[in-house]
Amino acid sequence: MRNFFQKKYIIPVVASAFLFVGVSFKDDYFEIAKQLEIFTTLFKELNKNYVDETTPAELMNNAIKGMLASLDPYTVYFNEQEVIKFKINNTGEYTGIGALITRKDDKLIIKEPYKNFPADKAGLKAGDEIIQIGDTPLADFKDDASQLLKGSKNTRIDIKYIRQGKTNSTVIVLDEVEIKSVPYFAKIDDKTGYIVLDHFNRKASSETKEALEQLKRDGAERIVLDLRGNPGGLLNEAVNICNLFVPKNEIIVTTKSKIEKHNNTYKTSKDPIDTTIPLVILVNGRSASASEIVSGALQDLDRAVVLGSRSFGKGLVQRPVELTYGTQLKVTISRYYTPSGRCIQALDYAHKDKNGVAIRTEAKNYNAFKTRKGRTVYDGGGIQPDIEMEETKTSPIANALLKNDGIFNYATYYYYKNPNLGTKIPAITDTDYADFKQFLKSQKITFDTETEVALKNTLATAKKEKLDESIAVEYQQLLTSLQKSENALLDKNQKEIKGLLLDEIIKRYQYQEGLYNYYIKNNPEIKKAVSILNTTAEYNSILKI
Numbered sequence: 001m002r003n004f005f006q007k008k009y010i011i012p013v014v015a016s017a018f019l020f021v022g023v024s025f026k027d028d029y030f031e032i033a034k035q036l037e038i039f040t041t042l043f044k045e046l047n048k049n050y051v052d053e054t055t056p057a058e059l060m061n062n063a064i065k066g067m068l069a070s071l072d073p074y075t076v077y078f079n080e081q082e083v084i085k086f087k088i089n090n091t092g093e094y095t096g097i098g099a100l101i102t103r104k105d106d107k108l109i110i111k112e113p114y115k116n117f118p119a120d121k122a123g124l125k126a127g128d129e130i131i132q133i134g135d136t137p138l139a140d141f142k143d144d145a146s147q148l149l150k151g152s153k154n155t156r157i158d159i160k161y162i163r164q165g166k167t168n169s170t171v172i173v174l175d176e177v178e179i180k181s182v183p184y185f186a187k188i189d190d191k192t193g194y195i196v197l198d199h200f201n202r203k204a205s206s207e208t209k210e211a212l213e214q215l216k217r218d219g220a221e222r223i224v225l226d227l228r229g230n231p232g233g234l235l236n237e238a239v240n241i242c243n244l245f246v247p248k249n250e251i252i253v254t255t256k257s258k259i260e261k262h263n264n265t266y267k268t269s270k271d272p273i274d275t276t277i278p279l280v281i282l283v284n285g286r287s288a289s290a291s292e293i294v295s296g297a298l299q300d301l302d303r304a305v306v307l308g309s310r311s312f313g314k315g316l317v318q319r320p321v322e323l324t325y326g327t328q329l330k331v332t333i334s335r336y337y338t339p340s341g342r343c344i345q346a347l348d349y350a351h352k353d354k355n356g357v358a359i360r361t362e363a364k365n366y367n368a369f370k371t372r373k374g375r376t377v378y379d380g381g382g383i384q385p386d387i388e389m390e391e392t393k394t395s396p397i398a399n400a401l402l403k404n405d406g407i408f409n410y411a412t413y414y415y416y417k418n419p420n421l422g423t424k425i426p427a428i429t430d431t432d433y434a435d436f437k438q439f440l441k442s443q444k445i446t447f448d449t450e451t452e453v454a455l456k457n458t459l460a461t462a463k464k465e466k467l468d469e470s471i472a473v474e475y476q477q478l479l480t481s482l483q484k485s486e487n488a489l490l491d492k493n494q495k496e497i498k499g500l501l502l503d504e505i506i507k508r509y510q511y512q513e514g515l516y517n518y519y520i521k522n523n524p525e526i527k528k529a530v531s532i533l534n535t536t537a538e539y540n541s542i543l544k545i
Contacts, residue, residue, distance in 0.1 A: 039063075072332055072349040072358075074318050080326040081147055097149050098177040099124065106139040107131055107162070108146070111408070114177070115511040122172045124161065126508055127412030131167070132160035150174075164416055181237075184516040185211035192530050193220030194520050197241070200233025200290040205240030212244055212273055222278040222533040224526060225294075228308060228392065232289025235266065235317060235336070242297050243268035245304070247275055250339075252297045255317050257334035262317075264334075278539055279304040280529040283383060284392040288312035296338040296383045302373045302543045306385045307529055309392035313346025313361075313382035340369040342379040373544040386542050387532070391496075391524045397489040398496050400447040407497070410439050411504035421509050425518060428498040428505075436501065437490055447486050455479060 043063075047054050064077045098117020101108050108130040113120040131138055133148040134157060141148070149157060155174040160167060181204035184196045193215030197208060212223065232238075239252045246252075250268045257263055281295045281304045292311050298304035317336050321329045335343050347358040361380040369377050378384055394402075401407045418426070439445075446452065459475055490497065506515045519526055532539050539545075 072316060072347075074314075074316055074330070075332045076330050078328040078330065081144055083326060083328045096174060096177050097122075097124075097172050098175070101130075101146060101149075103145060104129075106137075108133075108138060110161075112507065112512075115513065117177055118172050118175050122159070122170045124159075124170065124172075125163070125415075127163070127409070127415070129162040130159055131162060132158075134158055180207060182207040182211050183512055185215060186516070186520060187215060187218055187220055188224065188520045188526065188530055190219060191221045192224065192533055193218075193222070194224045194226065194516075194526065196226045196516060197230055197291075199230055200237040200241075202234065202237065204233065204237040205244070208241050209244055209273060216274065216277075222280075224280050224282065224529045224533070225304075226282045226526075227287045227291040227295060228282050228284045228525075229286045230288070230291040231286065232291055232314065235290060235293065238290035238293040238297075239266045239268065240270070241294055243270050244273045245275060245277070245279060245298060246301060247272055250301065252339065253293050254337045255334040256337065259333065262319075262333045275303075278533050278536075280533055281306050282392075282525050282529060283308040283311045283385060285309055285312055285382075285394065287383075288314040292344055292383050293336065293338070296342065296344060299377060299383065299386065300339040300342070300369075300371050302371050302375065302545070305387065305529075305532055305539060305542050306383060307387040307532070308385050308389060308525055310384050310388075311344070311382035313344055313380075315343045315345030340371055340377060342367075342369050342377060344379055344382050346381045375544060387528065389525055389528060395489070395493045395496060396449055397447065397486060397493050398500060400449050401497065402500065404445055404448050406440055406445045406447075407500050407504055409443065409445065410436050410501065411508055413439060414501075414505055415508040423510060423514070426502070426505055428502050432501075433494060433498060436497075437487070449486065452479075452482055452486070455482065 043056075043059070047056055047059070061077075061079060068075050068077060097119040098114045099110055099119035100112040100114075102111055103109070110119065110124050110126055110128040110130070112126055113124050133141075133145065136148060138145050149172070151157070151174050153175055157172045157174065159170050159172055161170070162168070179199075179201065181197060181199055181201050182195060183198055184194075186194055188194045193212070195208060195211045195215070197204065208225075215223065235253065235255075242250075242252045246268055248268050248271060251265055252268060253266045255262060255264045255266075279298070281298060283291065283295050283306060287295065287308075288311065292314065295304070295306050295311065299306045315335050315337075316332045317334045318330050319333050321331055323329055335345060337343050345361075347360055349358045351359050353359060363381065366378040366380040369379065371377055414426075414432075455475070455478060459471075462471055462475075503515060506518055510517070532542070
């Protein structure tokens, strides 16, 4: 620390600092106690006097979530059922049906059944709509319906579901389900290994280590580590994964907080597997948190070439705090910084616009930092790849199609229209794409782009103010023009959307494994990664080796 003060000034300054902290703490304590007393009194009187019957648990749940909504989206409250889910995500193990599901209206939609797990064995497929679990119709069950699919191993659960308009029945036999952090690894060619890391649970580093060691035994002399779409997870696992490629006692990440005990420096603590094997890391806009620690740290240490598009930009660290009655608070406790000193947090949740949306750090405000070998890198907006590729970016119209299930629903339609493709990789032709656009129209699938949502909200407000009749003609003209523009965007982004359609369709026939088998031969980002790894001069030039 720089010595700005002479010795005679140090004691008064430190003493005043402690005094300030002490006074601040007492003031905060009084204010917290005061507000708790107000809230307790209000909650009691509300439940006692309100005209209709109230549900205290529901009121409290809503009150807590409303309070936390004013902070960042990662500080969240979990009730007892949600705590179980949270622990499953961190351990990767649970007893259940082995499928990705989502709720829509009065149905549970099977988004992806995992190969050879209970849902798959029961014959359920992506697109199936579960309408009844046991004796409980989902139309009558407003709570978290996925809880009805939990139980001990070998529990038999009767299911009713709709497939292509027809109601069917099946029985799911619950079994232990392990969610792998590394769902796939293989050799791309004779010398290049490929590892997919999906998330950072407690087995992430051990699974990555096993994959790396196996690939090396099989002759791999360079590695592509795919972190695209990885939302993150446990910080320690990110450090351990970096440790596979860098020596012991290397600083990987530093956390800084207003609370001293949360200020930590995380170093590698084990002997590495390989500190020289050439490495390319793939990231995109959905690579977040622990993914950004791994890619950012190895970029700062000039240990890997990062390729793709700018990552999500989550530089905040959370920890779970156990509360009473089995509940839990996951609270943001600090920011993390990569070895060069970067905090890559993109959104400033302490400063929000008039609509309550966190302000994004503008590129002109990014700060420059230096990697170990002197390359310039930036903070403030995720990890910027060394090699940026347009193919990894998702256009607004494609995002809308993913969000509103336009691509997912068409893949379901395509699968039942072409039931016998098996392991054959389909080609999405221009005729198929025209069929896709017609499908969107026939199913009345709206794009719900930001512009379209804003326009519909304007009409809703106009109806409340009884102005809708006077602007009806203009509104319809705007909506028609917008829809024409969206249709033009479908054509403009045809190559990207065809790729997303093909990804979803391949999974219908060949599960995730089939998609990755397709990727290692056809994906442009992987091809570019292999090209860089095959050209030693280019790889060394990027990293200034």
